[in-house]
């Protein structure tokens with residue numbers, strides 16, 4: 456069995472934008488390394504005159520219908536957190552734009568709001584990527600990105616082809632998408648995720664949950680602010696309850712990948728003898 460890969464539902468976004476013309480800004484997240492439908496995103500941007508910041512933190516190199524993530528929004532952001540597909544040795548990130556005005560503004564904001572030496576025209580912060588990390592990213596990491604992405608894709612293909620147990624649902628990209636598999640999410644029937652997690656842990660396979668708590672339930676948003684979700688976040692709730700991420704990174708060797716596949720296929724949920 457399979458389901459659509461996680462990520463915001465652009466059809467639902469269109470309905471919302473039609474209902475509420477005051478919405479001006481949109482931050483779509485290309486989650487798990489799967490690009491959203493880039494043509495649909497472009498149509499939303501044009502039809503509703505939106506300003507868009509694409510969150511490409513998990514999807515550097517991903518594309519949909521041949522269109523790369525980060526090329527539709529006025530701005531795109533990515534993360535160089537060490538576990539990301541293009542990771543540094545510590546925190547870091549970048550914003551991408553082809554708009555000179557936006558680029559100048561970003562350069563000012565990341566450097567205490569300085570437009571010149573000791574000239575502060577606005578409030579900013581210190582978000583500069585230090586030079587050592589910039590050099591590590593440019594010389595040691597970036598040249599490997601394509602090869603590392605190919606290895607992630609190979610692992611994903613093996614999982615997709617060989618994990619065959621009805622209790623585990625695969626998250627398939629659409630046929631027009633070319634994901635970079637930052638994560639490999641599967642869905643496990645409600646209430647059974649802990650059993651699979653424990654079963655994998657017993658044979659030395661670590662897994663993670665992305666993400667156990669949905670945004671509308673985060674106190675940071677609900678405590679002091681007027682924060683409304685204009686529709687029931689059914690998909691997000693489902694992923695919070697059922698998602699489990701299997702190991703995926705460029706340094707997995709084939710024996711390890713086969714161990715994950717075998718362990719998944721041999722899983723029998725606690726209290727059940729049937730698959």
Ligand SMILES: Cc1ncc(COP(=O)(O)O)c(C=O)c1O
Nearest residue numbers: 484510512513534535536547548
């Ligand atoms: C989808 C997504 N957006 C944004 C971020 C934030 O990135 P950073 O920690 O580099 O600010 C992350 C990091 O985990 C992420 O996965």
